[in-house]
Amino acid sequence: MTDEAQKPSIITSSLDFLVNWGRTNSLWPFPYGTACCAIEFMSTEVGRYDLSRIGSEYVRFTPRQSDVLLVAGTITYKQAPILKRIYEQMAEPRWVIAMGACACSGGFYDCYCTVPGIDHIIPVDVYIGGCPSRPEAFFDAMFDLQKKIKDESYMKQRASRVKDQLEMIKAKTAEAKAAAKDFAQEKVEMAKEFVAEKEQELVKKAQFWKE
Amino acid sequence: MDFKELTEKFGGKLDAQAKWDDCVVVPREYLHNVAAFLKDDPSCKMDMLVDIAGIDYLTYPNHEGPRFAISYAFKSLKHPGLRLRLKVLVSESDLKVPTISDLYANANWYEREVFDQFGIVFTGHPDLRRLLNHVEFVGHPLRKDYPAQKRQWLSTNDYLLPELEKRLETLGYWIVQRSKEVETKDNEFLEGSVKE
Numbered sequence: 001m002t003d004e005a006q007k008p009s010i011i012t013s014s015l016d017f018l019v020n021w022g023r024t025n026s027l028w029p030f031p032y033g034t035a036c037c038a039i040e041f042m043s044t045e046v047g048r049y050d051l052s053r054i055g056s057e058y059v060r061f062t063p064r065q066s067d068v069l070l071v072a073g074t075i076t077y078k079q080a081p082i083l084k085r086i087y088e089q090m091a092e093p094r095w096v097i098a099m100g101a102c103a104c105s106g107g108f109y110d111c112y113c114t115v116p117g118i119d120h121i122i123p124v125d126v127y128i129g130g131c132p133s134r135p136e137a138f139f140d141a142m143f144d145l146q147k148k149i150k151d152e153s154y155m156k157q158r159a160s161r162v163k164d165q166l167e168m169i170k171a172k173t174a175e176a177k178a179a180a181k182d183f184a185q186e187k188v189e190m191a192k193e194f195v196a197e198k199e200q201e202l203v204k205k206a207q208f209w210k211e
Numbered sequence: 212m213d214f215k216e217l218t219e220k221f222g223g224k225l226d227a228q229a230k231w232d233d234c235v236v237v238p239r240e241y242l243h244n245v246a247a248f249l250k251d252d253p254s255c256k257m258d259m260l261v262d263i264a265g266i267d268y269l270t271y272p273n274h275e276g277p278r279f280a281i282s283y284a285f286k287s288l289k290h291p292g293l294r295l296r297l298k299v300l301v302s303e304s305d306l307k308v309p310t311i312s313d314l315y316a317n318a319n320w321y322e323r324e325v326f327d328q329f330g331i332v333f334t335g336h337p338d339l340r341r342l343l344n345h346v347e348f349v350g351h352p353l354r355k356d357y358p359a360q361k362r363q364w365l366s367t368n369d370y371l372l373p374e375l376e377k378r379l380e381t382l383g384y385w386i387v388q389r390s391k392e393v394e395t396k397d398n399e400f401l402e403g404s405v406k407e
């Protein structure tokens with residue numbers, strides 16, 4: 001009995017396509033919810049709108065396991081360093097969605113305590129308007145983000161990363177070489193001084209014996 | 212209630228400008244005594260402190276007298292519907308008011324808020340720090356001479372764990388390991404999070 005599934009099968013594709021396909025369909029959000037936009041996100045997540053249809057199944061409450069930082073709500077100056085720290089804790093690749101008027105521009109809080117847009121702190125990929133924004137708008141933003149991720153090239157990013165690393169290694173080796181050179185020069189100078197001292201001593205001794 | 216005791220005993224004055232409720236202007240020296248009287252006297256029994264608010268009269272039209280005022284709102288749970296507002300006038304040169312946080316426990320945070328937003332110092336307060344604004348904030352934002360859109364950045368986040376541990380110790384808990392703040396560097400932030 002021969003089964004089609006038992007035969008060896010090969011699919012050819014580019015690595016970029018494969019990686020982007022995986023990334024677009026498993027965007028795990030980290031909800032940084034501080035205001036009413038977070039309530040809208042809750043209704044997006046559960047039954048009626050069901051965010052897991054596009055693969056954002058798990059809402060991760062740790063930055064180390066999530067891909068999308070979802071800033072939903074007002075960010076005050078007291079919170080700004082916390083948000084920055086959470087963004088820095090996320091692993092690459094990472095994307096940021098600013099949800100609602102407050103996260104995009106500070107909203108109607110034109111005052112001493114509210115950050116006028118989170119792009120003063122961290123880079124943002126997609127902005128959503130609305131106060132608060134509807135779940136449909138949130139879905140639209142997720143589709144936009146997926147389109148954006150499909151345009152990215154994993155190989156180019158990797159090449160630039162390797163280039164950066166090479167440059168860093170070159171700079172470090174140059175630094176080490178310069179340091180070694182300085183050290184050798186110091187040693188040579190010290191040896192020269194030593195020799196000069198010894199010569200002077202010998203001259204003195206010779207003069208003493210002459211006398 | 213006609214607040215005879217307040218006007219006779221403590222030298223208070225009924226505020227003529229208050230249209231919708233009863234407001235008594237009390238001299239600063241008697242504030243603590245008035246609060247204790249209101250809390251304990253069986254005729255009023257105002258055992259609930261609703262709010263403490265600061266007022267800045269700098270740009271108020273037709274105002275005479277000191278620049279700042281603090282308004283205390285009390286409510287009685289024993290006599291339903293009995294409410295009273297106390298007002299204390301404070302001049303800009305001497306911004307000091309006695310605390311009532313030993314009588315009402317919730318006055319602690321209210322007074323911290325008024326100190327934060329108006330810079331009024333409450334003498335005898337156990338822990339007078341900023342409540343709403345961050346630690347690097349300069350000035351008092353709800354004063355009328357503070358520019359409302361002047362923004363101030365915070366460079367680090369508040370590290371509150373040692374304080375929390377102190378409070379746990381006073382409650383009788385035993386701290387096994389004291390936490391230490393981790394200084395992250397730009398290049399090696401993952402190394403910074405590793406325990407020593």
